[in-house]
Amino acid sequence: MTSISPADRRSSAGDGEDLHDIALRVLWLSTSMIHHANRIRPNPTGLKVGGHQASCASMVSIMTSLWFEQLQPGDRVSVKPHASPVLHAINYLLGELDEKYLTTLRSYGGLQSYPSRAKDPDTVDYSTGSVGIGATAPIWGAMSRRFVEGRFGADDSAPRTSGFSGRQYSLVGDAELDEGAVWEAVIDPGITELGEIVWIVDLNRQSLDRVVPNIAARRLEKMFDAAGWQVITVKFGRLLEDLFAKPGGDALRTRILDMPNPEYQRLLRCSADEVRTRLPGSGPDAAAIAELIADLDDTLLTESIRNLGGHDLDALREAYSRIDDTRPTVIVAYTVKGFGLPTQGHPQNHSSLLTVDEYAELARSLDLDPAAPWGRFDEDSAAGRLCAATAERLRREPVPASNPPAVPTDIGRTPKGTATTQAALGRTLIDLTREAPEAAKRVVTVSPDVSSTTNLGGWVNKVGVWSSSDRHDWFGDDAETIMHWREGPSGQHMELGIAETNLVGLMGELGATWSRWGQPLFPIGVMYDPFVERALEPWSYGIYAGGQSILVGTPSGVTLAAEGGAHQSIKTPSIGLEQPGCISYEPAFAIDVEWTLLASIARLGRPDGTSAYLRLSTRPVDQSKADVPTDPAARERRRRQVVAGGYPLVRRDGATVTIAAMGAVITEALEAAERLSKVGVIADVLCITSPGELYRALQARQGRGVGESWILDQLLPADRATPMVTVLDGHPHTLAFLATVNRVASTSLGVSNFGQVGSLDEVYKHHKIDTDSIVGAALDVTDH
Template identity: 45%
Template sequence: MDRLAVLERIQKKVLWLGTYTVHHANSLRASSDGIKVGGHQASSSSVVSLLTALYFDALRGDDLVAVKAHSSPAFYAIQYLRGRLTAEALRELRSFGGLQAYPSHRKNAAIVDLSTGSMGLGAVQATFGALASRYVADHFASPSRGRVVVMVGDAELDEGNVGEALAEEALARLTNVLWIVDVNRQSLDRIVPDGRLRQTRAVFEACGWRVDELRWGGKLRALFEKPGGDRLRRRLDAMTNVEYQRVLRTPAGGLRKALVTNGDGRVDRTLDRLLANLGDATLAELVADVGGHDLRLILEAFAGARRAADRPTVILAHTIKGWGLPIAGDPLNHTLLLTQGQIDELRRSLGIAEGAEWDGFPPGSDEAELTRRLPALFTPPARPASVEVPTQLDEAYPPECSTQEALGRVLGVLSRLPVADRVVTVSADVAVTTHLAGWINRKGVYFPHAKSNPFADVPQAMQWKESPSGHHIELGIAE
């Protein structure tokens, strides 16, 4: 079995099912008013390759995933192909009681690990969840060291809470975190401003993350190695986001001229010779060959992230919004829906037989066999037995005291009881003013690895001892 070839066929099925699910919900299912009910064909298709590589190769049974909210049609298609949803569930997207437009753990806990509908919140929640997972592993000898995989769109990184979270020192020590950024260069209203990707990379690097960028695909990389290939690479690398999006929308017949003509109107003869033997359709395919749609490169990046043992990884995967669809690269494709004619043409181009629109993998096919051999996806473990919590404490309180002082006294008593092993405190740079000093002195500060304290021999009201055994998590004032 050629695994890569099988994955290529799987991603075509994912692209079709995700796109057709939205089409069915908005154009085929009976409706009293004809109003668009939701689902994003363009935003979903941009991550089809990434999701295919993730769910049909890279994920292990104890990995949790926070998928990009707008990728839900492709995500649901994958859950169907993995046997966790029915075709009927796909047909009920956005119907009353049906699948949500955005992944919702509350509504679909069996398949959705983490809700991601509010931009920026899901990514941050998932990453702090990874910190909590590391805490549990350090304190209770938990056998699970599964990863938390976060997928976000590049425009989603504009949310201020994302940058605030990345600045937290403890997160940069988490080896169980992988972020995948869908760099499709488009937000809802516009093409993402130039320089934003450079800023994103700089922020992650400054925060101590390992950064892996998938800019161009393997076919383009091979062309770059040919005589004159460096000219093509410089030409493409120098393009602004708007320029590149315009090139993607340029008809095949005019693309060659657009590439070989310099800003001053002169023709780059070296580049012209490089492209001379390429047909118009081949050239258009090559220009759109970005790393986020090259399964081989994606799998290599995922493997590299798993090997990284000292810090979290972010993969900046360049993609095309609307990939594989006639609306690919259109600056206003976020809310566009394919027409019936476009759907019919897509069905034919992907090899889907008429009447087989909802079919999964044929029994006995390589796709079905590959899927059968995959490890089961994450399912929540059974709730552990509850611990005994005292109903009252042997502690006296002054007739008048602040709630902060009372909290400090309560924690002081709890710190001497067995239940303290299950207590975690968190503060945003206000441990002293919230009377946590006594608790911290007894139970310590949690950090993924032990840190020295040069003030350990100096008498202080609060000793700041950081180690994996601590029970207080300190955050920056950004909270």
């Protein structure tokens, strides 16, 4: 196992001047992409295109130094959203991006507004855009890579540092640290051993609207340090450090460090004479500071005041050399927002654009032609040779294709007695280890401290808990301990703290290993269903970025009667219906859980794969009511219907109403059908397993989507079209569209208000999803 020294990490670096030339060209190209999108490209609608020239400029030195001196092929970088043009500019100089794309920023089919693994034409390691999510993604990427290497071996083609394959960098804006999800990730105890994690904070002290008065680097440093991170601060560049070494320099240093952020930012907009007046201040050391700067050349004075460490290539190089790779590292780099642009340091420069005249001024200062902005360096120039050497050093081998192992469609057993859909989850996973061990090896479960209460205890006992190193189980010899917590690199369950955003962030990266390293995994995350909404944004973003996973929300709905409104989910069924890149299921019976879970696992870890969401319940249900066919062909037909979205549970001759029920309320639906028959109203009962799949089938039948519509013919044949009652433990609109299949009269029952505490019967009655309410709705819709 080899180790990469700091010197090795900059083996292709030049003499410094060529790196400086590259930084200026990156500044120019990133600025030009945004300028072209807003000032040159036709915009017939007149709608704002946008872009962030100032946010790009503050990152230019950091990213140039990182790419052209530090990165190795095994490293991965998450780029802050607003700096995407800087990434594209670097990729262009490295020959990874065709010139034709430089005029397509934020246009249809062109460069995306924010870095996108799925949609950009050049190399993007992490999709970013939703503030905070991209910052934390490399943490979960590091954990995922360690899991893959521990179970399936390391990628020997990637250089290794201190036992891991490549660093995981996050380039983070300081305002991005306002996101609570960032700190949930930073303080998670499971990451303290992940030395490959390196964050670089662009400390420009500005947000969208203003200079933030209380962004204090020291406070941030203490927070990272308290979490066990190595903290490296890059405050000042060489020009300022030279001034600090002179008489009066200590006073100048103290004055700048103690200065409020807005006051310092105002200095950046001042002439040399104004700096000489404002900088000394009114403190006891004002005279010493005034004397120090009195005779400085005007240009040197104005350059020095903005000579912060995040723009000094030597200071950045020294900071990178101090990374010790034994624990996570954060580099806090002081920067100027808009550095090098006419708008630098202005409090409202976040989304401001250079005028045509300002753009021409920038071109003159760089000796470039604004009419021909896309030039690369001459191949024989020092900068051109450095670009070529860097491109060669960072070249990655293509990710090998790896087909996931086969997943069975049916374990073959028929559940009996009384059971819950939640308990069926754990049993199916254990069955998978026996029936398909190769597939089971790819399963990794994740939970936020709810493994036992979501029925994963048996699975965890069997496969163990993952950690980056072996840990002793001090309760392993305790006879009263039912759930065994054996931790080591071979474990297949990961448990984070009570932070759902961390869980789904990890799920997204575990679900992307097939595309990153050619090793498909089957990640299954379990959380209480009421908290799915809390986790939805980062999970959705993970799906957008290509992370395929299964999210299990359990227990769910107002069926959690005793828990009250705080723990009763209402909107999650419609979330499952509406989430792109995801197939949702709410099974009513244990066998439905098995079939839908296995089908969902089989869709993971492949280029055409998709994620899934299963909404499960703790309500015991008589499994004989599933009436599973005993004939093998009929059983397979039922299984296909379950996976496709639903199946007829009760068919009666002369039916005059259809009850379509989903999940936990299937018991009430069946009871309602029996009672209706006693008053002469014959009811069919449909068990809906996936409203999303049925909606897609309906769209396909109408020519508005791609897919098959056969399930509609079997579930809702036109010759059995009757008035319909839909019912579920969730928002009623989730199933309301079913009446449009055959255009029948309908009533939709469900939960549209916050829940109540009570018994199951009381709560169901309160929300009108009880048997009486279903019977009444059926009588109304059939006009009996």
